[in-house]
Amino acid sequence: MEENYKLEKEFKLPADTFREAYREFQKKFVYPKSRVYMIIFAALAVGILIFGIINMSDAPKKQKYITYIAFIMAAAFAFREWYTPEKMRRNLTDSVRSLGEPVYKIGVGDKYVDISTVSEDLSNVPEEERETAQNEDPLPEKTRLKVDEGFQLMEYDKFFLMLAGKESFYILPKDGFSESELEIVRGTVK
Secondary structure (H helix, E strand, C coil), X not given: CCCCCCEEEEEECCHHHHHHXXXXXXXXXXXXXXXXXXXXXHHHHHHHHHHHHHHCXXXXXXXXXXXXXXXXXXXXXXXXXXXXXXXXXXXXXXXXXXXXXXXXXXXXCCCEEEEEEEECCCCCCCHHHHHHHHHHCCCCCCEEEECCCCEEEEECCCEEEEEECCCEEEEEECCCCCHHHHHHHHCXXX
């Protein structure tokens, strides 16, 4: 079935652009919640420490150990809330980097955006195994994003971030697109 696109173009997504775009996604959806929990756990840790210093001087050893363990646990949870988004971004970026640079295709219609994988980067697969690798692991079907109230388009210096709700995001690098093509992408949300 032939689609009626205003724009249809192939592109590659470099790992550095992915890392930067994922950081922007995290700023919008992950960091606010993570920071709230980090502040709560850090305040709890400080409160337990102050309580332990002021009120536990005459307490039995067992009570002191319980207070110290509670402090360490609260501090560990605060650290985890700070560290987890950083670790997640690094792991996802490494995964994207290990894929190489597959070729994607975007198709912009009136009320939808289609994104699909055109070809995988098989440059690190030996020549004699490439055809077998392509046959064993078929390319995924195209993804259609409906341009409705759940769709957001955020523009940055090097890329567009397309959000389909809070669950999924798609990155469209600006490299290789003309200004008129970028205007078509900008025109998806009016």
